[in-house]
Amino acid sequence: SAFKSLNADAKLTAENMKGPLRDVRRALLEADVSLPVVRRFIKKVEERALGLEVLEGVTPQVQFVKIVSDELVQLMGAEGSKDLNPGQPQVILMAGLQGVGKTTACGKLAAFLKKRRKSVLMVATDVYRPAAIDQLVKLGSKVDVPVFELGTAVSPVEIARQGVAKAKAEGIDVVIVDTAGRLQVDENLMAELQNIKAAVHPTDTLLVVDAMTGQEAASLVKTFNDQVDLSGAILTKMDGDSRGGAALSVREVSGKPIKFVGTGEKMDALEPFYPERMAQRILGMGDMLTLYEK
Amino acid sequence: FVGKLALSVVGSSALSAADLAPALEDMKRRLMERNVAEEIAAQVVDSVAHSLEGQKLSSFTGVGQFVRRAFEDSLSGILNKRQVDVLHDIKRARARGKPYVVVFCGVNGVGKSTNLAKIAYWLGQHGCKVQLAACDTFRAGAVEQLKTHAMRLGVPLYERGYEKDPAKVAAEAIRVAQRDGRDVVLVDTAGRMQDNEPLMRALSNLISLNQPELVLFVGEALVGNDAVDQLVKFNRSLADLAPGAAAGGPAKRQVIDGIVLTKFDTIDDKVGAALSMVYASGAPVMFVGCGQTYVDLKKLNVRSVVNSLLK
Ligand SMILES: Nc1nc2c(ncn2[C@@H]2O[C@H](COP(=O)(O)OP(=O)(O)OP(=O)(O)O)[C@@H](O)[C@H]2O)c(=O)[nH]1
Ligand SMILES: Nc1nc2c(ncn2[C@@H]2O[C@H](COP(=O)(O)OP(=O)(O)OP(=O)(O)O)[C@@H](O)[C@H]2O)c(=O)[nH]1
Ligand SMILES: [Mg+2]
Ligand SMILES: [Mg+2]
Incomplete structure (x- = not known):
């Protein structure tokens, strides 16, 4: 899918994130996320990712995907499902x-x-x-x-x-x-x-x-x-x-x-x-997460 | 965006791809904001870009007009499809002594039954003797819903309740209509997802068994990128899944003849689904539903849609 263009640089920079961010943007638009929501989301991901030191043994690509999916899950209310509110009745x-x-x-x-x-x-x-x-x-x-x-x-x-x-x-x-x-x-x-x-x-x-x-x-x-x-x-x-x-x-x-x-x-x-499942569906990136988990 | 474009073409005589890029990117965003599917927006922009490249500008101040007009032409061209003249065709069918059969299909909840009833009302206003056929034999309340419409409209309804084979119910309905001298049979079908193969096969079967004069795809203006997939797959299923289709098939290759675009009142200026649907299917928008009462049915106003898209 979308995150090919990051190479083996040590850091996520404004420059090397441009391509991948554009790909994420397109994925979100194809998934019918509203444009203003897309704009705010891309900005947030960029801010979080900028200058972040890439972890030992992890490619910037994987690091970037992790940030995007974390941010998506966060946006949809953190991991796990939410129950109905209590009451009698x-x-x-x-x-x-x-x-x-x-x-x-x-x-x-x-x-x-x-x-x-x-x-x-x-x-x-x-x-x-x-x-x-x-x-x-x-x-x-x-x-x-x-x-x-x-x-x-x-x-x-x-x-x-x-x-x-x-x-x-x-x-x-x-x-x-x-x-x-x-x-x-x-x-x-x-x-x-x-x-x-x-x-x-x-x-x-x-x-x-x-x-x-x-x-x-x-x-x-x-x-x-x-x-x-x-x-x-x-x-x-x-x-x-x-x-x-x-x-x-x-x-x-x-x-x-x-x-x-x-x-x-x-x-x-x-x-x-489950926000985490939804994040995968929206990005069309089933494989990406399993890649990260390895 | 006119400003951007104007700057980039100063001093050049012919428009190059690089000159046009920012302006076109802007145009694509604009179309997507109006709910045109991403894929369709990209294709339209590409084809306009192609037509503009290398063209000469007569004067500097004309750039904005020039690009806008190219989009106006392109979008109007896409939306202005040859229309079936339903009333005319019904008259001809009447002369042959056969009812004119219309099948309504589409995904769940888009407004098939409601707009079928509106079209029944419209046909009645034009002197056609209509009969309804309740071939959604699955969804709870679907038959009662149509019964209520038939009663309010004062038109006969053919129904056999639930869990019957819809293709057979339609065939019986058409037979009854012919016997009773009705001009038109409007066939309601159950909503189905375009990738649900058994249900798509059942629809193909209904259509190939009954050979309707008109197959209308009902799609709602609220839908986003899925619009393209819906039309492509409904079209493909009608052509490929019909019994005998693989063996070359006896009858004419069935496809969607027209689109009923519903819930047009719910989308403000985000009119892009109209473009996605027509572009994806090549079929014209024949009716536009814009509310929940019988009179909330219009023809597509191409100019106003184009204006909303480019505003
Ligand atoms: N495939 C599919 N169809 C669904 C789902 N939920 C509802 N539907 C179908 O969508 C259609 C509309 O559902 P309704 O429950 O009548 O919708 P509603 O919101 O009550 O509609 P109104 O009362 O007219 O506003 C029906 O055909 C349902 O069977 C779903 O999760 N999947
Ligand atoms: N605002 C608005 N609502 C509409 C329009 N057309 C239909 N509806 C409403 O949409 C809801 C669903 O309409 P139906 O006609 O039952 O849709 P359907 O496609 O037959 O649904 P299923 O048979 O369950 O798949 C109803 O509440 C209708 O009143 C429209 O043009 N505008
Ligand atoms: Mg309801
Ligand atoms: Mg219905």
Whole structure:
């Protein structure tokens, strides 16, 4: 891949890093990392690497790769996966643009939590999309988790409030609130989301982001985070070919971690998010790290 | 960037590659900022560079205009593809007494079903008798979603519930439409990732069995570099995976005839996916979805897209 041009110099210098930095930049752009995020990232790597004495027995190439991948992992929230926030009940509010995979993620998360022996209730507040409630109800029966719904004539805020109240009354461990897809610039729907949040005090507010998202990712993450103060994100459709650079934008722009990734349409296709794996995928550099570990 | 270019060509009569490099690099960045895929941006810039090299500038002050116009021409050329005249073709099919069949395909969640419904509405406005076919027999709620649209639009829907073979459901739907004298059948299909071979094979099968007049690829304007891969692989699968394709194949080689570009309202000025998709497939953008209601359907405004790309 990208890091051929460093030779056996003893030091990383502005001069000998130029080529490799350009390669990293291209890799990030091909992976759909937003341009401003790329710019800041390259600057950071350059600063960290400049003048760093290359370790005995390690080529500058390997040293450079190590810095890049460390910095990427750092940017995505340090090594290891992040769990949901605790609470009794845990209330998880899902948010995001249209069609990203929120409703599907509700079902998957419900299945995931059931495996942890938690009792779960899903709440259907999407009163806009045709058959959105049917979809959640069907997924609920697939994973054997009840769904609270009041049809499409009641306001989403009210449905959410009643759903969470019911869960509390029945001593249920986790409530997952599905919401309609919305545009970050749609003032009415963003206000509605704020009102839902105020009504149910979620322990987690998760932005669901499609891994195929291009340059719009940074601005949508920023707006959602500014308006509803996210606690994290779910990155969906990772079973596709896209490198998922949106992951980098999520963390860099919002400071919030990605907690799960979706890897398919089935209800068991949900995994914890590992920044170190994502870093490799974004750079397309599986071999590079094994090279370093030797 | 005009400034940079102007400086570098002072005193020279013809533009050299070195003169153009910084300006072109700038242009590439600009395209990528507008969400054109990296690979496509690079190819477009290369071809413009090629056309500019060695060209003479008549006057010093004309440089900016000169380069910009070259990009305008190139981008408009890419985006202005020959369009299928759907309404005209439907009329001809009607005269033959056969329904005109349109298949919608694409990756998950991009807006296939919603924009199918918008197009049904648009066709109805133009006096066409439409029928929908619910051939997403997989995703939870997909059939009910289409049922709701059919009811709201007042058009018939053919559905057989879930877990049926979509290719067969489509064939039955077309038969029913012909019997009932419908002009058009709009076939909804399940979303699928372009590298999921079994699902791509199933789509090829549906298409080669039913020989639709029009195959529309639905892609969302939000998509980044994956746009190229999606179009290339959908096209290739339709051509290669169809039963009999290897043996030369009986019927015409199926490819994507047109693009439905959706969620155009979600991307502000980052309109680059339009360019990536057309460039990667050679197919025209036939409809642009710009919202969630039936009237949120437009034609591509090439000039405005080009302006956004070069702004
Ligand atoms: N391949 C793949 N498909 C997914 C994944 N997650 C969701 N999908 C599919 O993406 C499509 C959209 O998913 P939904 O859950 O309906 O998305 P949503 O965000 O609820 O959509 P709206 O409610 O309309 O905003 C469906 O076809 C899902 O099956 C994933 O991880 N991989
Ligand atoms: N903002 C906006 N949303 C859209 C547009 N087109 C579709 N949507 C929304 O995107 C979401 C997904 O749309 P669908 O039509 O269900 O997408 P699909 O491709 O059929 O999805 P699957 O069948 O699950 O693969 C829904 O919430 C739609 O309302 C559009 O042009 N603009
Ligand atoms: Mg939904
Ligand atoms: Mg659909």
